[in-house]
Amino acid sequence: MMPLLPSSSSSRAGLVLAVAVVSLLSCSSHVAAGGRHDYGDALAKAILFFQGQRSGRLPQDQAVTWRSHSGLSDGSAANVDLTGGYYDGGDNVKFGFPMAFTTTMLSWSVLEHGGRMPTTRARDAARAAVRWGADYLLKAAARAAAGTLYVGVGDADADHRCWERPEDMDTPRTVYAVSASAPGSDVAGETAAALAAASMVFRAADKAYARRLLDAARAVMGLAVRYQGKYSDHVGDNVGAYYASYSGYKDELLWGSAWLLWATKNTSYLNYLNSLGANDGVDMFSWDNKLAGARVLLARRTLVDGDKRFDPFRQQAEDFICRVLPNSPSSTTQYTPGGLMHKSGYANLQYVASATFLLTTYAKYMAVSKRVFYCQTLRVTSKSLRALAKKQVDYILGDNPLGMSYMVNYGARWPRRIHHRASSMPSVAAHPAHIGCQEGFQRYYYSGGANPNVHTGAVVGGPDERDAYPDDRADYSRSEPTTYTNAPLVGCLAYLAGKPNK
Numbered sequence: 001m002m003p004l005l006p007s008s009s010s011s012r013a014g015l016v017l018a019v020a021v022v023s024l025l026s027c028s029s030h031v032a033a034g035g036r037h038d039y040g041d042a043l044a045k046a047i048l049f050f051q052g053q054r055s056g057r058l059p060q061d062q063a064v065t066w067r068s069h070s071g072l073s074d075g076s077a078a079n080v081d082l083t084g085g086y087y088d089g090g091d092n093v094k095f096g097f098p099m100a101f102t103t104t105m106l107s108w109s110v111l112e113h114g115g116r117m118p119t120t121r122a123r124d125a126a127r128a129a130v131r132w133g134a135d136y137l138l139k140a141a142a143r144a145a146a147g148t149l150y151v152g153v154g155d156a157d158a159d160h161r162c163w164e165r166p167e168d169m170d171t172p173r174t175v176y177a178v179s180a181s182a183p184g185s186d187v188a189g190e191t192a193a194a195l196a197a198a199s200m201v202f203r204a205a206d207k208a209y210a211r212r213l214l215d216a217a218r219a220v221m222g223l224a225v226r227y228q229g230k231y232s233d234h235v236g237d238n239v240g241a242y243y244a245s246y247s248g249y250k251d252e253l254l255w256g257s258a259w260l261l262w263a264t265k266n267t268s269y270l271n272y273l274n275s276l277g278a279n280d281g282v283d284m285f286s287w288d289n290k291l292a293g294a295r296v297l298l299a300r301r302t303l304v305d306g307d308k309r310f311d312p313f314r315q316q317a318e319d320f321i322c323r324v325l326p327n328s329p330s331s332t333t334q335y336t337p338g339g340l341m342h343k344s345g346y347a348n349l350q351y352v353a354s355a356t357f358l359l360t361t362y363a364k365y366m367a368v369s370k371r372v373f374y375c376q377t378l379r380v381t382s383k384s385l386r387a388l389a390k391k392q393v394d395y396i397l398g399d400n401p402l403g404m405s406y407m408v409n410y411g412a413r414w415p416r417r418i419h420h421r422a423s424s425m426p427s428v429a430a431h432p433a434h435i436g437c438q439e440g441f442q443r444y445y446y447s448g449g450a451n452p453n454v455h456t457g458a459v460v461g462g463p464d465e466r467d468a469y470p471d472d473r474a475d476y477s478r479s480e481p482t483t484y485t486n487a488p489l490v491g492c493l494a495y496l497a498g499k500p501n502k
């Protein structure tokens with residue numbers, strides 16, 4: 001991912017707006033008919049995307065063959081093995097914070113909606129995607145009992161000064177860690193959540209692995225609670241300027257405890273999370289702020305399991321939904337003229353996907369418990385949440401004013417110039433010679449041509465607040481895909497692929 005606050009954003013915004021107006025005018029006549037989508041196909045593609053993001057030694061069954069081994073000595077700077085894991089977006093850095101959130105959301109997608117995935121092949125692929133993230137997080141947590149958690153590999157500033165394939169990268173693979181003296185409750189809380197969630201994914205399929213994950217989750221949560229602080233205060237700007245937890249770390253303490261509570265049933269986590277007083281109202285859910293996700297997760301205990309101690313979280317979850325629904329009197333969420341939630345000018349579809357995941361999950365809980373609630377005058381049912389979730393997913397898949405699918409290789413029109421190093425340059429198989437740092441910019445980044453490697457399933461940052469999309473590699477706010485967009489979308493697509501209210 002690019003830094004969140006690029007200095008040139010205002011001039012760039014002006015240019016994008018000009019392009020937007022032109023493309024809206026020229027395309028306004030072919031508004032897509034509300035088509036039937038093949039959610040099973042989109043689901044398989046959304047999962048396949050994770051193979052293209054893999055770091056480390058790739059296995060024999062790697063289906064995305066334009067990628068090869070990379071980062072094989074990651075961790076050596078600290079004498080640990082930190083190979084594997086995922087690149088977060090279009091660059092070659094491994095950021096532990098969003099990688100953990102990605103793994104949590106992939107796991108939650110499988111736990112909540114895996115039963116609706118149309119084929120065992122899809123379920124197996126989703127589990128493999130969880131495992132690729134969880135394997136790395138286990139390595140990152142290997143010294144957690146001794147007080148250290150590794151939270152990233154790769155100097156992001158140096159990486160961003162180059163346009164290089166991951167297989168070619170030669171910028172410093174700096175290792176970042178948190179510890180007692182440099183605490184990071186945000187990244188530790190999220191990593192604990194990911195390990196706990198993944199342990200439940202494998203509880204039936206691989207007991208020994210699930211136990212290792214849960215032991216690591218407990219140890220990492222212990223770090224988060226014992227040594228409190230924001231990791232961005234300690235790891236330096238070449239991580240902190242990219243993925244600082246702007247919301248603080250209380251939300252991750254809540255979220256991590258909520259996952260450990262579900263995974264262990266140990267009520268000391270319930271006492272702890274109740275003591276946090278994490279009660280702010282929110283209308284967004286993301287790699288930064290997990291309050292809404294934690295509340296929905298905890299609401300499950302009252303709606304599905306009938307445990308009334310969790311009613312306050314149900315209320316907070318419903319407050320979040322009332323802030324998101326377009327026709328709710330208490331809505332604080334903007335929608336584009338074409339009907340897409342618009343939360344941010346930066347990688348907006350990540351927020352759409354994560355909020356939509358919560359809508360599908362809450363719709364499921366409401367169906368199970370036959371619950372109906374009100375946003376002041378607006379009556380909210382499981383069906384109304386499903387309808388909004390479907391509308392958001394259908395928009396992403398092509399039912400929008402441009403008739404453009406924002407998932408690469410799904411539908412008739414999709415982004416050809418995604419902001420992604422490996423996708424935008426020839427594969428190592430096609431072009432074995434090393435492509436240098438600046439050569440990459442000159443020959444590929446600035447070329448107007450379509451990416452040579454089709455990154456199937458990649459969901460880009462998406463259109464602007466007026467439904468326009470320039471398909472410009474340099475416009476990274478809109479053209480970069482991320483793992484934490486696809487991870488919750490996997491759950492949304494599984495939900496829609498299954499039968500209603502199953």
Ligand SMILES: *[C@@H]1O[C@H](CO)[C@@H](O)[C@H](O)[C@H]1NC(C)=O
Pocket residue numbers: 266267268269
């Ligand atoms: C529950 O968790 C607490 C805090 O981590 C721990 O001290 C306690 O031993 C656990 N209880 C059980 C039954 O595992």
